[in-house]
Amino acid sequence: MTLTIAARELRALFLSPLAWGILAVTQVILGYLFLAGVDRFQRLQPRLGAIEGGPGVTEIVVVPLLANATTLLLLITPLVTMRLISAERAEGTLPLLLSAPVSMTRIVLGKYLGALGFLGVALIMLLLMPLSLYAGTTLDAGQLAAAVLGLALLTASFAAAGLFMSSLTRQPVVAAVSTFGLLLLLWILDWTGNVSGGIQEVIHYLSLTEHYKDLRQGVVSTADVVYYLLFITVFLVLSIRRLDVDRLHG
Amino acid sequence: MSSEPLVAVEHLERNYGPFRAVRDVTFELRQGDVLGFLGPNGAGKSSTMRIITGSLAPSAGSIRINGLDLLEQPLAAKRHIGFLPEDPPLYRDLTVDEYLRYCGRLNGLRGQALTEGVRDARRRCGLAEAGQRLIGNLSRGFQQRVGIAQAIVHRPEVVVLDEPSIGLDPIQVREIRDLIRELGQAHGVILSSHLLPEVQAVCNRVQIIHEGRLVLSEALAELNECLAPTSLRVTLAEPVGEEALQGVAGVDAVEDLGSGTYRIRHQPDADPAEALAARAVHEGWGLRALIPEERSLEQTFVDLTLKEEAA
Numbered sequence: 001m002t003l004t005i006a007a008r009e010l011r012a013l014f015l016s017p018l019a020w021g022i023l024a025v026t027q028v029i030l031g032y033l034f035l036a037g038v039d040r041f042q043r044l045q046p047r048l049g050a051i052e053g054g055p056g057v058t059e060i061v062v063v064p065l066l067a068n069a070t071t072l073l074l075l076i077t078p079l080v081t082m083r084l085i086s087a088e089r090a091e092g093t094l095p096l097l098l099s100a101p102v103s104m105t106r107i108v109l110g111k112y113l114g115a116l117g118f119l120g121v122a123l124i125m126l127l128l129m130p131l132s133l134y135a136g137t138t139l140d141a142g143q144l145a146a147a148v149l150g151l152a153l154l155t156a157s158f159a160a161a162g163l164f165m166s167s168l169t170r171q172p173v174v175a176a177v178s179t180f181g182l183l184l185l186l187w188i189l190d191w192t193g194n195v196s197g198g199i200q201e202v203i204h205y206l207s208l209t210e211h212y213k214d215l216r217q218g219v220v221s222t223a224d225v226v227y228y229l230l231f232i233t234v235f236l237v238l239s240i241r242r243l244d245v246d247r248l249h250g
Numbered sequence: 251m252s253s254e255p256l257v258a259v260e261h262l263e264r265n266y267g268p269f270r271a272v273r274d275v276t277f278e279l280r281q282g283d284v285l286g287f288l289g290p291n292g293a294g295k296s297s298t299m300r301i302i303t304g305s306l307a308p309s310a311g312s313i314r315i316n317g318l319d320l321l322e323q324p325l326a327a328k329r330h331i332g333f334l335p336e337d338p339p340l341y342r343d344l345t346v347d348e349y350l351r352y353c354g355r356l357n358g359l360r361g362q363a364l365t366e367g368v369r370d371a372r373r374r375c376g377l378a379e380a381g382q383r384l385i386g387n388l389s390r391g392f393q394q395r396v397g398i399a400q401a402i403v404h405r406p407e408v409v410v411l412d413e414p415s416i417g418l419d420p421i422q423v424r425e426i427r428d429l430i431r432e433l434g435q436a437h438g439v440i441l442s443s444h445l446l447p448e449v450q451a452v453c454n455r456v457q458i459i460h461e462g463r464l465v466l467s468e469a470l471a472e473l474n475e476c477l478a479p480t481s482l483r484v485t486l487a488e489p490v491g492e493e494a495l496q497g498v499a500g501v502d503a504v505e506d507l508g509s510g511t512y513r514i515r516h517q518p519d520a521d522p523a524e525a526l527a528a529r530a531v532h533e534g535w536g537l538r539a540l541i542p543e544e545r546s547l548e549q550t551f552v553d554l555t556l557k558e559e560a561a
Contacts, residue, residue: 001355001356001358004352004355004356005356008341008352012341012343015343016343091339091340091341091342092335092337092338092339093339093340093341094305094339095300095303095305095333095335095339096335096339096353096356096400097356098304098305099303099304099305099328099331099333099335100328100353100356100357101324101325101326101327101328101329101356101357101358102325102356103324103325247305247306247307248307249266
């Protein structure tokens with residue numbers, strides 16, 4: 001049942017020009033950044049070769065590419081998730097799901113998996129670029145895997161927040177704007193600089209990007225992974241609760 | 251199965267804050283029933299239907315679908331219900347077939363059963379030729395049919411239709427009514443409407459709901475008996491006086507409406523029309539009109555709802 005809803009969601013995304021537009025735009029922008037990175041590497045290569053244990057192609061090309069991809073994903077995820085529940089509300093199709101023998105949890109999970117499916121496609125297309133480097137050189141597979149894991153977790157967190165925002169409203173645009181606002185806030189939390197003492201540490205810990213930095217460097221720490229998983233779970237549970245409230249309070 | 255009602259609703263309550271939308275509603279639905287839910291807009295019809303189908307939680311009361319408690323075993327109970335909400339829940343970007351397959355899957359149909367369910371629902375709703383068409387491009391009447399097809403694709407025992415003929419033209423209305431009558435043979439159907447002729451045309455039981463309360467619940471046949479004419483309107487060339495009319499056999503009371511017109515009340519089983527005509531001819535009263543005054547369901551409806559308001 002969950003997969004039925006997920007498949008329908010994925011299909012609905014690909015039936016709209018928005019999804020194709022998003023994929024095209026991300027691909028063009030990241031393709032440009034990737035080529036710029038490769039070009040920079042080629043210019044630097046003679047000098048880098050001289051340094052013992054200096055940065056390789058993974059650090060010069062791939063890591064900056066994935067770092068830029070996070071910014072782009074921050075921008076596109078709200079557009080992908082905005083319609084998940086709000087559109088069902090607006091078009092009056094929510095009763096179809098609510099009166100079907102499907103639990104709220106499955107509805108929410110189905111919707112979430114549908115959005116993840118689309119974002120997964122975007123990630124794979126992005127990943128093809130660094131993988132193409134294998135044609136001429138070798139990459140640091142460990143670091144690449146850690147960075148991709150981090151990017152996937154980060155994107156999944158964005159999607160969970162977007163799903164929740166979409167469950168709050170009946171207007172997709174409102175859902176998109178509020179998702180973007182929430183993500184941006186969590187993104188820039190660690191820009192606050194010198195807030196006194198312990199608070200600084202808490203704020204630092206909550207920031208979405210902070211946990212991605214280590215993963216990008218190839219350090220997989222359970223604390224970071226668990227942070228993302230908790231983040232996702234919290235927003236999924238909140239979405240389920242929100243739909244339940246609909247049923248209870250009308 | 252005859253002993254267990256398809257739907258048993260007991261003491262249903264639903265509050266929206268201080269507003270009591272549904273108050274103490276109790277009823278049953280049995281196999282072969284087409285139950286008409288009648289009431290003015292905002293009477294609590296839609297709330298009741300949403301509660302029965304599990305998309306709204308009741309504040310109090312119990313609902314059993316086919317013997318399963320909707321609140322305790324919601325998933326099992328919901329399998330036996332098909333629901334068409336007031337606005338048909340259609341995905342405009344899908345074709346009819348894709349949409350019905352999705353609805354079938356949501357209700358747990360797979361493989362052969364799914365294909366057959368979709369084909370069957372399409373045939374019964376007159377959509378046999380429309381399988382490949384995009385729902386967004388269909389006319390309102392066809393969209394409504396897709397909505398009904400969606401409600402019966404998993405062959406539920408109970409079909410709940412909220413205002414199924416709203417916004418349709420007269421020919422489409424007639425087609426939808428035929429379809430509902432047909433559904434009533436195999437399923438139990440609950441239908442809401444604020445159109446009285448519709449209920450009179452397709453239902454065998456009627457419930458009138460007003461301000462959240464059931465004010466009438468009867469079989470349509472019994473109701474029609476109550477609605478049997480109990481008065482005649484007589485127009486004579488010359489006023490003859492109430493006493494003269496009172497003398498005719500079967501006349502209970504006479505009311506003078508002026509200028510030779512009288513209203514004559516009688517018992518439902520003792521119609522004095524014939525005797526009255528014979529007497530008028532015999533006495534030379536100059537009978538111009540003799541009209542039975544029917545009490546329509548509409549009149550009952552207005553009486554009941556207005557009485558509630560006055561009380």
